[in-house]
Every structure is written in C-alpha cells, then in structure tokens.
Amino acid sequence: MSYSVILQNKYDLSPLVENISLIDSLDQIAYMATISLVVTPDFPVITPGDEIRISGIPYGSVGSKVxxxxxxxxxxxxxxxxxxKHISITVYDRTIYLAKSEDECLFAANTTAAQRLRKHASNWGIKLxxxxxxxxSLKRAMYRPQTIYSMIQADLKETAKGGGELYVPRMTAAGLSLVKIAGNEPVWKLEAIEEITQSRTLEEAATRVKVLGTETNSGEAPAKVLAIADGQTAEYGVLQIIVQEDDVKTASAAxxxxxxxxRGVGxxxxxxxxxxNTLRAGDKVILNxxxxxxxxxxxxxxxPGKMSLELAVFEDVKRRYYL
Incomplete structure (x- = not known):
C-alpha cells in the first residue's frame, strides 16, 4: 500500500489499517491523526506516549514514501x-507538548520570535x-503562566503587526520549523472538485475602528481617542470595534x-x-x-484519498489570525 504506520520503530501496523485521517489547522500547533486498526492475536500493546510515525507516497510521485x-x-x-476487535488511536506530532505545557517566561526587548522559539524548543527538548x-524586534514580554503555544502565537502576531511576514510553527521529521504562510512550493491547483461551498458573513466585520490611548490615572475620564478609521459604513452600516495599544505613540501610527x-464581508x-497528502494548513492553493x-x-x-479544506484569501487570514 502507499501508506505505512510504524509503531516504536519495530511494529509495522500498515496491513491492519482500516483508515487514517490527518487534521491540520491554523488554530492548532500540533498535526493530529486518527488511525483505526483491526486487532489480531499478535497485535502489539499500544500505550499513550508510544512513538509512532505515518509515511506515504506524495501525490503525483512514483518514488518512495516520505x-x-x-x-x-x-x-x-x-x-x-x-x-x-478494533482500536482507534489518536496521534499528535511532538509540538503537542508545547500546546499542553504551561510556563512563565520573561523575554528581553529587541529579541525576535525566532530567537524565542529556539529558547522554547531548547527548554522542552524539541529538535529544531x-x-x-x-x-x-519585539518588545519586552513577561508571560505569566500560560501554554508555550500561546506565547509563540503572541510573538508571531506581534511580528506580523510590526510589518513582518506571517509564520506558522510546523513539526517535520527534521525538527520544528517556522514556515512562512503561502511560502509553499509547489502551489497546487485544485481540480476535480467534488463539492464547493462559499460562505460570506458580516459576523467578524469592522467598518469603523477607534484606537484609544492608555487610560488616565484617575480612571474617571475616558481614554483619549488617537484615531478613527471608517471603511464600508455606507454598504454595511457602522460595526465599530475598539483597539487599545499601549505601544502606539503617534497619530500616524494610530x-x-x-x-x-x-474588515468587510468575510x-x-x-x-x-x-x-x-502533503498539503498543510498555511499553504497556498489555486481555486478557479x-x-x-x-x-x-x-x-x-x-x-485514492480525499481531503476537505477551508480556504480564505491571504488578507482575511492575516486579519483573522495575526492582527
């Protein structure tokens, strides 16, 4: 078969596989798999914490498995x-430890998201x-107890807000990487579509944005309005959000x-x-x-296999996940 499942580097479970699903999302750091298997008399004991790997021949290739x-x-x-007897296994890549582990961290000003990621990986024994x-360069950060992943997300969001590229952490066989959103090669063109649904909504729209300064010491007066921007108020009405950023110092920056x-219609x-089968969340595709x-x-x-995708334009991804 074109896929293999190896447990503990010695048990080939591939002939017993009924189905395999791989799930990836920009909302999560860890790649997730669910594997259903038929249990035979000589079936090995599988215990949470065991090492397991899934390999396959890439789509369009006639070469070896990756x-x-x-x-x-x-x-x-x-x-x-x-x-x-059947067994279902839930598997994550090792970034799950960053999603499930909490810590308290202090990072100096003028360090980068990449430098901080290296520090997290070193602390948790994750190969890079x-x-x-x-x-x-990011501002000084004092992260009170929270998950390591939430710290990484905060650093990547600050990077994007500062004019940097959009990155997503991704575990590979070589180790933990930072991958640029839409930086994949090749860029696949989606064809032979079985079903496509377009959804448009004003649920997360913001047609007016008001930026406020820091609150006054007394707390009795409203915060100073630094800037107001109007978008598609004529088309969609006033849907106002308030943004308060301590680091905004000038009217032009506000x-x-x-x-x-x-943001308008999403x-x-x-x-x-x-x-x-090698397509991941954060990759660019071409649809129509x-x-x-x-x-x-x-x-x-x-x-053959099948995949289900949720797709959005780059600017919507940037606003939704990084701004």
Missing amino acids: PLLNPGVVWETSSTASTA AEVPDTEI KRLAQSKL TTYSVTCPDL GTALIAVSVTHQLGD
Whole structure:
C-alpha cells in the first residue's frame, strides 16, 4: 500500500489499517491523526506516549514514501469488540507538548520570535529544523503562566503587526520549523472538485475602528481617542470595534493601526476534492484561478484519498489570525 504506520520503530501496523485521517489547522500547533486498526492475536500493546510515525507516497510521485506525521506520539487509544476487535488511536506530532505545557517566561526587548522559539524548543527538548530570521524586534514580554503555544502565537502576531511576514510553527521529521504562510512550493491547483461551498458573513466585520490611548490615572475620564478609521459604513452600516495599544505613540501610527483592523464581508470556501497528502494548513492553493490559503485541512488517506479544506484569501487570514 502507499501508506505505512510504524509503531516504536519495530511494529509495522500498515496491513491492519482500516483508515487514517490527518487534521491540520491554523488554530492548532500540533498535526493530529486518527488511525483505526483491526486487532489480531499478535497485535502489539499500544500505550499513550508510544512513538509512532505515518509515511506515504506524495501525490503525483512514483518514488518512495516520505514522512507525513513523524515524529508522532500516541496520545489516546480506544478499543471496541464485537465480532472483531478494533482500536482507534489518536496521534499528535511532538509540538503537542508545547500546546499542553504551561510556563512563565520573561523575554528581553529587541529579541525576535525566532530567537524565542529556539529558547522554547531548547527548554522542552524539541529538535529544531529550519527557523528563519523573523527580523522584527519585539518588545519586552513577561508571560505569566500560560501554554508555550500561546506565547509563540503572541510573538508571531506581534511580528506580523510590526510589518513582518506571517509564520506558522510546523513539526517535520527534521525538527520544528517556522514556515512562512503561502511560502509553499509547489502551489497546487485544485481540480476535480467534488463539492464547493462559499460562505460570506458580516459576523467578524469592522467598518469603523477607534484606537484609544492608555487610560488616565484617575480612571474617571475616558481614554483619549488617537484615531478613527471608517471603511464600508455606507454598504454595511457602522460595526465599530475598539483597539487599545499601549505601544502606539503617534497619530500616524494610530491611523495605520485603525486602517489595518478594518474588515468587510468575510468569505470562506469549503472544498472537497481528491487528496493532496502533503498539503498543510498555511499553504497556498489555486481555486478557479484565485490564490487562497488553507485555513484547515482534513486528509482521508487512501488510494485514492480525499481531503476537505477551508480556504480564505491571504488578507482575511492575516486579519483573522495575526492582527
């Protein structure tokens, strides 16, 4: 078969696989898999914490298998028995430890998101692969107890707000990387679409943005209004949000911040099509001639497989996840 599941580097479970799903999203750091298997008399004991990996032949290739989720850790198991016994395994890549672990961290000013990521990886024994220079110097950060992933997200958001690129952490067989949103090669063109749904909503729209300064010491007077930006108020009415940023010092900076927060109708596309098994959340695809970003992807591995995607334009991804 074109996919393999190896437990503890010695048990080949591939012939027992009933189905495999891989789930990735910009809302999560860890790549997740669910694997359903038939249990045989010589089936090995599977315990949460066991190492496991999933490999497959990339779509469009006739070569050898490549890692799809490696290194993986068994997180949960569930078994059922009727005429035959079956087991379902939930697997995550090792960034799950950054999502589930909490800490308190102090980072000096003028360090970058990349430097801070390296520090987290060192603290938690996670091997690093390619971590590009994120370039934007960040302000001093005192992170009270929270998950490591939330700290990483905050640093990547501050990088984007400072004019830097958009990055997503991603675990590969080589180690933890920072991958630029829409920086993938090749860029796949989605074809043979089985189903496509377009959703448009004003739910997260902001047609007016008001930027406020810090509150007064007395707390009895309203905060100073630094800037107001209007967008599509004539079309959609006034949907106002308030932004309060301690670091905004000038009227021009406040105006730029306000304009960056304006957003109109949000559009997303839900697509079901043949599987591109190496496609990840944050990758760019082409749908009907339009460049879109995969916000989430679910692979149903198989020969052939199928995938379900949620897609959005780059600017919507930037506003929704980074601003």
